[in-house]
Each structure stands twice: as C-alpha cells, then as structure tokens.
Amino acid sequence: MAVEILKEKYTGKVNTVTIGTGDKAMTVGGATALPFHSFEGEAGNRPMIAYEILDMPPEDSPAAQKEAWDAHWGDPAQWARYCQNELSAKAVALRLVSTDPDGKNAGPEDAAETVKKVLAAIDIPLIILGCFKEAKDGQVLKAAADAARGRNCLIGKAQEENYKTIAAAAISNGHKLIAFSNLDFNLSKQINILLTQTGFNINDIVIDPTASALGYGLEYTYSVIERIRAAGLVQNDAMMQPPMLLDLASVVWKVKEVKAGEDQLPEWGNVSERGTHWEASTAVSMLTAGAEILVMSSPKAVQAVEKTLDQLMK
Amino acid sequence: MALTGIEIFKHLPKTNCKDCGYPTCLAFAMKLAAKQASLDACPHASEEAKAFLGAASAPPVRKVVIGAGDAAWPLGEETVLFRHEKKFVNPCAYAIKISDNDPELAAKVKQIADFKVDRVGVHYGANMVAVHDSSGDGAAFSAAVKKVADAAPRLGIILMSRDAQRIGAALSACEGKKPLIYGAAKETLDQILPVVKGKASLVLSAGDLDELSAMAEKAAGSGVEDLILDPMPGNAREALERFTIMRRLAVKKNYKPFGYPLFMNAVHEDAQVEGALATLGTMKYASVIVLGALRSWEMLGLLTSRLNIYTDPQKPMQVDQKIYEMGTVNGDSPLIVTTNFALTYFIVAGEIENSKVPTRLAVQDVEGLSVLTAWAAGKFTAGKIAEFIKESGVEKQLTRKEVILPGYVAVLSGALEDKLGGEWKVVVGPREANQIPQFLKARAKG
Ligand code: B12
C-alpha cells in the first residue's frame, strides 16, 4: 500500500533579502515551506553564517575564542579580511562594542571610521551591530550607515526607542535593517509594523527575535521562531515574513558551559570541543526552527554547521 | 487523533435511554469528544464501540518501553508536532555504540555506565548501550551482550544485528532486560519477528516509506507491536523530511503504521557533525539516537538540548526559594534578589560567577516567572521580598544591610526600604544581567 504523504499547504513565502554588492552579495530567504521541507515547497536560499568581529579586544574571553582570534583582536579590518580570505566567510558582522557608554564610550565618528576601514578590507557583505544600548545605537548606527553608504549592509539592531533614527539612516544610505524584539511573538510583529509605518519597506527587514544559548532559554527562542515562521507561511502574515537573524555569538560565549575549564569540571569534557559543540548545537536548533542568518564566532563551530547545512540543502 | 462527536455517535446504541445522564446519545457523544465524559457512563455500549473508542483515544504514537526495572525508558506517546502546542512527552534516549569485538569493551562499558554529569541541579547520563555484532560471530556477540548487561544494569541495551540466529542467542544472554533489537529489514522481518516476540522491542528499517509502512503493519499483525521505526535517512535533510512526514501522518491522520517512536543513527566520523546531527534529531522527533562514542562534551550538550525541548511551554522551570551563596562570601559580600524562574536564575547566577565577586543570591519563589512578569503579576512585590529577606535570617550575616534589586523593578526600591525598615538600604542594580559583573566589580572597589 502506498503511503499518502500529507503535505502542508503554505500560502505565504519568506521574503528574500540581499546584503552586500557585486558578485559576493548574498541573498537569504525565499522559502515557501518550513525549514528544509523541500518535499512540499521551495527550501529557498541557503542560510548564511556571518563571523562576528569586534572593534576592540574583549575584556575576557573563553580559551577557545582566544585561540581562534587572539592574533586579530584590536584590528577589525585585518580580522574581517582574514575571515574573508582564510576562512572563506560568506559575511562578517562587525560589533561596535567600543561605543558602549558604560565601557570605552567611543563616539559615532570613531565607529564610522572603523566601518570604513573594515569595508575597505573586504568585498563580502557586512552586518553592522551597535553596542545594544538603545540611545547610543541610534547615534552610532546613523554614523555607521552614512559611512557604509552604497555597500548595502545589514544594520541594527533597531528597537522601540531608536528605530526611527536608524530606519531613516538605513533608507537614505540604502541599507537593510535588523528589527529586534525581546523574545515575544507579538512584540516582534509590533516592531515590524512600527518600522513599516515610518515608510520602511518590509522587504528590507530582517527579524531578530532574541537569541538564547543552549541551556539558557533556547526553548523560548526556538518556539518564538517556529511560531513566526508558521505565521508567515501558513497564515500568510506579511509582517511575519522577513528572514530571521540569530545573534548567537553574543549569547553563547558568555555561558558557563563554554568557559569552565576541565580542571574545574572534568566530567564536562574537553572545553574546546564543548564550546564548539555549544555554538554549533545552538545554531542547528535555530536553523531547524527557521533561522536564515546566524552570527557566530567559533570557526570550528561554523565548519560543523556548514557541513550540516551541506546535508540539509541536498 | 481526536474524534468528532458525530464519529463517536455512530458507535453508540442510538436509543437515547438517558442512562448515561445525558438526554441523547448524541449529547453524550459530544461530551465524549470534548473529553468531559467517559464511555463507562453508558452501560449499553458494545464491545466493538469500546474497542474503537479505546483505540481512538490512545495517543497517536505508541508508548514503547526499552529496558526493565531501573533501566526502563519509555518512548513515544507524543501528541503534537511543535513544542509550542503542548509539552513533548517522553524524552529521547541517547545510545552509545560499541563493537562486540572491541578489545576495550569492558572499560568502555564501565565508562558509559559510570558517566554522570550534574548541570543546574539535574543529573544526567547516557541511556543505552548499543552492542554491534561486528565480529560476525554469534558466541562473541552473546558474550559481549552479557558483559554489557552485567556491567551496566541501569542502562538499556540495543542489540545491533541483522541476523535472526545471533539475535536469538544474544537475547538469551540478557534475559528479562527487554532490549531493543536493531533490527529487521524487509528481507529478514519474517525470521526476526518470532525471535523477538514477547522479549524485546524491534527497530524496523527501510528507506522507502511504503515499505516501512507495510513492515509495521505486518509486525503489528503478528503481535510484535513494540516497534521503533528507522526510515534510514542518508543525510540530515532526509532525516528531517522522513521524520516529519511520518510524525505528521501519525499525529494528524492517526496513521497507525507510523504511530511509533523513531530511530536515528547519528554516528558520523566527524564528532562535531555527529553532535549537530543528534541535535537535529533531538529537536525533530527522534526517540532513540545512536552515537559513535561517549564524549562528555557531546553528551552534556545533547542532554541539555533534550532538557530544553522537552519542557512545558505553559509551565516554566523553577528553582527553589533560598539564598544561594556563590563563592566564599563574607559580611561585606553583596546580597542580590531575583526570581525563581529557572532561566532568570541561571542567567543571573552565571553573570555573578563571571564577576568572580562572592555574592549572596536571594531567589524568591514567584511560581517561576521572570522579574518583569512576576512584578506585573503581583508576585514580586516589596512586601513579599521584605518578608522573604527577613525570614531568611540573612541579616545576621551582613555587616552592611544592603540589598540589590534588579533594575527592571527599580520602582519597588522605596517601598522595599520602608518594609525592610531599620538600617536597610536598597540599591537598584542594572537592568540586564550582563551588566552585573561591571556593577559588582565597581561596588567591590567601593
Ligand atoms: C515570556 C513572558 C511571559 C510568560 C511567562 C514566562 C515566565 N516564566 O516568566 C507568560 C506568557 C506566562 C507571561 C505572562 C504575563 N506577562 Co509576560 N512576558 C514575557 C516576556 C516575553 C519575556 C520574559 C522573560 O522570560 N524574560 C527573560 C528573563 C530572563 O528576564 P528577567 O527575569 O527579567 O531577568 C533579566 C533581568 O531582569 C536581569 N535580572 C534578573 N534578576 C536580576 C537581579 C539583579 C540584581 C540585576 C541587576 C539584574 C537582574 O537579568 C535577566 C537578563 O538580563 C516579557 C517581555 C520581555 N521581553 O521581557 C513579558 C512581560 C514581562 N510580561 C508582561 C505582562 C504584563 C504579563 C502579564 C501580566 C499579562 C500578559 N500581558 O500576558 C502576564 C502575567 C503572568 C501571570 N501569571 O499572571 C509585561 C510586563 C510589563 C511591565 N513592564 O510591567 C512584559 C514586559 C511584556 C510587555 N512588554 O508588555 N509573560
């Protein structure tokens, strides 16, 4: 007896968003079915992984991070170039940590300078992330957007208190935008509605629904992503159709499981493999739920996820 | 799959005798459909009706228990496709593969049996040992199985062999252990069914879903119903696709031949890829996942993935109300309050650890809600915090009576100071936990 496969009828489609310029530009999204469900629709473009680079050396960092990036800390342009040329990165995500008002508090002009240098060093797409303090990000990302004019970057994160400034800067300089919301399906829709009300095109938005590391709320993120994707594809909710970005690097490398040495916790196993797995595993869960862009840090974890993606996109 | 009232009605006597307490058979059927009544209330229901409704009310995925006694590990009984709909029921099992002719078999089995990790107050271990008949020798296989059964009494056993005779002999070597047999293919099903019947659960393997469905019907028809299905995916996409197709048919169409737990062989030469594939299986419906070796880091990650995905979307995980001492505290160490939502606790505790500043963390029971949610729900109020702090007796251990509040509930600070009274001082901390290290370090410097 032949099994009658039950196919889901999707009415919506994940928007396609292109980042970068020239032949290194990347397009994500485009699926007309749940992630990798090519048996009942289009799988869309392959999800993209961007390497996180920082504009100043981190205060403290797990051993695996240090091992991978020590030589590049302090020179983001050279770091970005290394990712592009040596690691075959598809994209990089520059995090302007130095602008944090509670830290070094570098000004928007410094950030703009860094953005220019990084862009001069690469031709792959660039994601520009602020320090994640709403007021400061408004100023910094505006300056960064001006500095990156014409390079079709993805900038963010736009939040309730700063989205107007950032959206205006993105429009006038031709960039795409990350719309951030705090782990809540309705808030995620809300910020997209607010953005489109300013005249921002929904097709230029990427949703960041808040990343959580494995063991630290992963299930909340997982379920919010699954619900956003279902709303976009099954209910054809236009506000829930942008591709999703998960900023894993900002959450994974802070948790105890990637930091605690074997001397401390021998039963948790090799700390370097453990950290790699923690980031790769978080990534795979996010991809399964519906992520299109991942910001990651460990080259070994990226490699494992790319290999898994090779299989998933077959 | 849930039946409609009309479907149930067709099987009732249709006499409207009211003995069930409802005016008509149809009214009673509606109550049954809404699960607000039990068929027992109708004294006239036929055996056929009982059997039909019994089968229909059973979960769409059969419960299969691997192992016996301490080692019993229930699988299946799932009712939904997505975690946000309802809690996934029976956590998947991780099995470590080992060859019967591995010279280090004894040591490896001991390592698997002894393996234990504690994370956030939960004890974890591997769940099963999968013994593979690599030697091709029946006696060696049985001997290896016996060793595993004796050395790892708390773990389930998977007998990995495709040979009916070897399986039969090995089953005698682990009498009463209710192992899982891996397994039967189309060609060997007839020989293997009688061997395992009543003694073990069986994995059916076929890459073709029509074939797998037919095998499942045949096995169930012959009385072997404790089945696990292996659609033999050749890559991650096929795994996701076949698991989804099968589970969807089971859950949405009550398609019986696929109403069984699913099997995934995640073994991969690259351990990191294996970990990634096993994560995918954990998220998407696999119930038994076989790994190539015991690696502590991989187990820690997978067991955490499992813990995350098998949580109730309605009922948050909680930790106990108490004052947790982090590091070697003294009278000057800061006292921080937060809520007992497990996620909040882990994030805050993690950041305190990052700060390396010894700290007292007062975790208040608010039924597992986040700081803001608990505040909005009226469970994290000045009165309740003050009561908790006072009753804890922490006062006596402090040289300066100071308590640090989460930044999000800064509005509580005045009221809390009043309620605590005396020399108590309330300090408002930052909003986000990632600013805690900076905050604590600055405070320590004075
Ligand atoms: C998930 C969620 C829920 C879940 C509950 C999950 C849970 N276990 O708490 C559910 C759906 C049940 C829920 C219900 C409600 N919710 Co609610 N919910 C949320 C949501 C989306 C996320 C909460 C969360 O998990 N945060 C993550 C945890 C880790 O955060 P946290 O506990 O605050 O901890 C952080 C910080 O506070 C800090 N921290 C913690 N402790 C300490 C200590 C110190 C000293 C320091 C320095 C820092 C610190 O560290 C953590 C990380 O930075 C928020 C929106 C949001 N994005 O915050 C709304 C939110 C909290 N909910 C809200 C409301 C109003 C409610 C309801 C009253 C009504 C409603 N609208 O549904 C009910 C009340 C529940 C009840 N029982 O009556 C509002 C609160 C509004 C306000 N400002 O008062 C929010 C902000 C949403 C909104 N914008 O409207 N909610």
Ligand code: SF4
């Ligand atoms: S007791 Fe049975 S037969 Fe009588 S009305 Fe109720 S359902 Fe119908």
